Amino acid sequence: MEAEGERVMVLEQLATQTGLPEWLLRGVLAPLVYPGLGAFAAVALFIIWAERKIAAKVQMRVGPLYVARRLGGALQLLADGIRITFQEIIVPVTVEKKAYVAAPIFAFAIVAASLAVIPGGPGVYGFSSSVSLLVPFALLGLIPIVIAVMGWASNNKFTYIGAGREILVTVAGEVTLLASLLATAMMYGSLDINKIVTMQIRTGIPGIVVNPIAAFLFFVAALLMTDRIPFDVVLGEQEIVQGPYTEYTGLLFVLNMALDYGKLYALMLLFSDLFLGGWMPFDGVLLGSLTVFIKTIVLMLIAIFLRSVYGRMRIDQIASMFWSRLFPLALASLVISAAVHVVYTP
Amino acid sequence: MGEEKSSRPRINLIKAHIDAIGAALRRMTKPPMTLMFPDYEEAWPEGYRGFILYDYDTCIGCSLCAQICPARAIKMYRVPGDKKMRPGYNVGRCIFCGLCVDICPVDALSYSYVHDEVYSEVKPMNMDPIDWTLWSKRIKEKEKSAKPKLKPVIDEDVGLRYEVVKSVEGEK
Numbered sequence A: 001m002e003a004e005g006e007r008v009m010v011l012e013q014l015a016t017q018t019g020l021p022e023w024l025l026r027g028v029l030a031p032l033v034y035p036g037l038g039a040f041a042a043v044a045l046f047i048i049w050a051e052r053k054i055a056a057k058v059q060m061r062v063g064p065l066y067v068a069r070r071l072g073g074a075l076q077l078l079a080d081g082i083r084i085t086f087q088e089i090i091v092p093v094t095v096e097k098k099a100y101v102a103a104p105i106f107a108f109a110i111v112a113a114s115l116a117v118i119p120g121g122p123g124v125y126g127f128s129s130s131v132s133l134l135v136p137f138a139l140l141g142l143i144p145i146v147i148a149v150m151g152w153a154s155n156n157k158f159t160y161i162g163a164g165r166e167i168l169v170t171v172a173g174e175v176t177l178l179a180s181l182l183a184t185a186m187m188y189g190s191l192d193i194n195k196i197v198t199m200q201i202r203t204g205i206p207g208i209v210v211n212p213i214a215a216f217l218f219f220v221a222a223l224l225m226t227d228r229i230p231f232d233v234v235l236g237e238q239e240i241v242q243g244p245y246t247e248y249t250g251l252l253f254v255l256n257m258a259l260d261y262g263k264l265y266a267l268m269l270l271f272s273d274l275f276l277g278g279w280m281p282f283d284g285v286l287l288g289s290l291t292v293f294i295k296t297i298v299l300m301l302i303a304i305f306l307r308s309v310y311g312r313m314r315i316d317q318i319a320s321m322f323w324s325r326l327f328p329l330a331l332a333s334l335v336i337s338a339a340v341h342v343v344y345t346p
Numbered sequence B: 001m002g003e004e005k006s007s008r009p010r011i012n013l014i015k016a017h018i019d020a021i022g023a024a025l026r027r028m029t030k031p032p033m034t035l036m037f038p039d040y041e042e043a044w045p046e047g048y049r050g051f052i053l054y055d056y057d058t059c060i061g062c063s064l065c066a067q068i069c070p071a072r073a074i075k076m077y078r079v080p081g082d083k084k085m086r087p088g089y090n091v092g093r094c095i096f097c098g099l100c101v102d103i104c105p106v107d108a109l110s111y112s113y114v115h116d117e118v119y120s121e122v123k124p125m126n127m128d129p130i131d132w133t134l135w136s137k138r139i140k141e142k143e144k145s146a147k148p149k150l151k152p153v154i155d156e157d158v159g160l161r162y163e164v165v166k167s168v169e170g171e172k
């Protein structure tokens, strides 16, 4: 709780200096700077480069190299990003124009909004509420609808199939994600993310130790929700080009790409808050935020490393795995939570 | 469906996942087997047929090369101030069959080891005799200023590995 007070002090000072209300500063800084879009942009540039580099390493290739050769091609993504940003946005004549243009913007805005409630450090959050855990899930749950609209508006067979798959995958994955969430909430007896982290710090036990099954399910379901490789049926590069994103070019395509990485970032940020104790060893604003950030990046690295380990699963395999294997596990994690929630009861 | 499942070999799921991840991690420690092309080149085998080079002074203008060329990459030209017809070369059409080199009675044509040139237009690929002579000189220079040569070696551990070749065989 002291950390909380300290952060409030920092923001209050800033508020008195600039003459702006504190809630406004919070609401703007958190979604736009850290843990929001600014941090996400840096993470995305690093993670996509790392993804290509790690896959190359596993396949005994070199990977991106020539942009900033001394750093191992680390600026490759920046170069790609600049190129694709200034590329012409081609709107095909057959698309439903308004929905086609609005959908990626809307979807990305939803991801950005969900970053407003996830704390990225002690007291570093946009809004806090006693049910803040539900907000990111409610928001991320909207995205499949937007993607379905995207696929429909693009008026193309690949995008139809991709959109249909997105719905199927959501039906399979969301239940597991929500069940693991329910187990988590039951374990801590709270829906406030900040409170959950302070509970872990108070007892000194991160959630992953107490309920590893819930953590595992959350991670796997997060991989499914963000189209990571064992479950990347929605994008399905081999047969449906880019799934719902097939018809997009230029900046709109960048938004779509960022959408999946944004979802991954948000969910992994949440994972480090819920299961890894958030800013656990530290209390200060700076060190605490850095801890959460590093934990998130490590989790994302694990998620992208799995890309080069597994092949892709079929849709029916995914559905049967999630409904008949992981969903019973989720029920088991509920039982575990009911048994162990005494750990966190004050 | 149920029968199929029971006939499947039983595997230990957790062990299989750990094995897969372990295999990927182990492979990350191995060196890449990429040939870093512009900085290194693969060693040429003996008798490699690259671009065809032309020696203006040796040529007797018999036009045999133009007749034999199956891709019609060689055409005869009139050069101002020269009584003989001279061959010109379209590198875009050439299929590197080497027949022209074989048939030339005075060995005015020869193979080079160079195969990599980039043209942004079609026009400069079609050379008249003078251009071909000058271009041949340039390609010869390029041959001389060769990059370090590597040759592939089968490696038990990695599969394929490139080794630097000390004395390049087959080089003229």
Ligand code: SF4
Pocket: B052, B068, B069, B070, B071, B072, B073, B074, B093, B094, B095, B096, B097, B098, B099, B100, B101
């Ligand atoms: S190598 Fe073959 S195709 Fe090329 S110029 Fe000579 S004869 Fe023609």
Ligand code: SF4
Pocket: B058, B059, B060, B061, B062, B063, B064, B065, B066, B086, B087, B103, B104, B105, B106, B107, B108, B109
């Ligand atoms: S065959 Fe040889 S000598 Fe005859 S025209 Fe061709 S290059 Fe000249």
